[in-house]
Amino acid sequence: MKRLITVLSCIILLSACATNPVTGRKQFIIVSESQAIAASKQAYVQMLSPLQKAGKIDRDPALKARIDRITGRLVAQAIHFRPETAQWGWTVKVIDDPKTVNAFCMAGGRMAVYSGLIQQIQPSDNELAQVMGHEIAHALSNHTAEKMSVAMASDLAVGAVAATSDNPDLALQGAALAAAVAIQLPNSRQAEKEADRIGIELAARAGYDPHAAVTLWQKMEKVSGGGRLEFLSTHPAPEKRMETLKSLVPQMMPYYQQPGDRPSYKLRDVSL
Ligand SMILES: [Zn+2]
Numbered sequence: 001m002k003r004l005i006t007v008l009s010c011i012i013l014l015s016a017c018a019t020n021p022v023t024g025r026k027q028f029i030i031v032s033e034s035q036a037i038a039a040s041k042q043a044y045v046q047m048l049s050p051l052q053k054a055g056k057i058d059r060d061p062a063l064k065a066r067i068d069r070i071t072g073r074l075v076a077q078a079i080h081f082r083p084e085t086a087q088w089g090w091t092v093k094v095i096d097d098p099k100t101v102n103a104f105c106m107a108g109g110r111m112a113v114y115s116g117l118i119q120q121i122q123p124s125d126n127e128l129a130q131v132m133g134h135e136i137a138h139a140l141s142n143h144t145a146e147k148m149s150v151a152m153a154s155d156l157a158v159g160a161v162a163a164t165s166d167n168p169d170l171a172l173q174g175a176a177l178a179a180a181v182a183i184q185l186p187n188s189r190q191a192e193k194e195a196d197r198i199g200i201e202l203a204a205r206a207g208y209d210p211h212a213a214v215t216l217w218q219k220m221e222k223v224s225g226g227g228r229l230e231f232l233s234t235h236p237a238p239e240k241r242m243e244t245l246k247s248l249v250p251q252m253m254p255y256y257q258q259p260g261d262r263p264s265y266k267l268r269d270v271s272l
Pocket residue numbers: 134138187191192195234235
């Protein structure tokens with residue numbers, strides 16, 4: 001059985017290549033985007049429902065409304081980039097965890113922000129839009145499937161065993177596990193570059209000042225102080241991140257300065 005799995009995995013690996021739907025970069029992919037979305041949907045509930053039971057989800061209505069307002073405008077722009085994502089289950093929950101500075105957007109648009117990011121970084125709306133824009137950019141670029149592919153290729157026990165199992169429940173558990181592992185794996189520097197570039201544009205088009213992309217990362221580094229922030233360990237800095245972001249600001253300003261109200265997407269109320 002084990003040998004069969006290894007052989008199967010090799011066949012899968014040989015044919016594993018896909019193209020980023022937004023930037024055109026070649027990606028190592030053995031998990032399709034629809035598989036990543038299905039697995040993420042399940043992983044999201046598995047991760048968050050115990051927190052819900054412990055009363056740690058969306059405890060602060062004002063903060064939840066602020067996150068919804070910013071994220072709704074970003075999602076409207078994400079759908080403009082990739083119209084088929086209008087079908088995604090876009091939703092965001094605030095996790096009450098003051099010690100954790102983190103946020104994520106899974107494949108399929110399920111997002112979460114930890115209260116520690118708000119309390120420790122103290123982001124302005126413009127800066128918060130950069131965080132969420134960056135996270136949404138990872139999802140739009142299919143980075144979850146890319147990281148799930150890495151998780152499954154590097155740990156056959158998690159991936160291939162479950163994927164080839166006769167027991168569909170076990171298969172789902174394995175894929176959901178890989179999805180949960182994927183959001184805890186660092187993105188590649190190339191993926192970070194993509195998310196920085198797409199994220200700042202999503203935010204600017206949604207009416208958020210692109211200068212905030214630079215100040216956000218400055219705040220992150222300051223709060224981190226050489227220590228470990230969850231967000232910085234999963235989002236390793238591409239070379240010259242700040243300079244690159246700063247150099248993007250002039251081309252983003254016309255999007256930001258466009259007159260008129262920005263559209264907002266009504267986020268879904270996903271039950272846990
Ligand atoms: Zn990132």
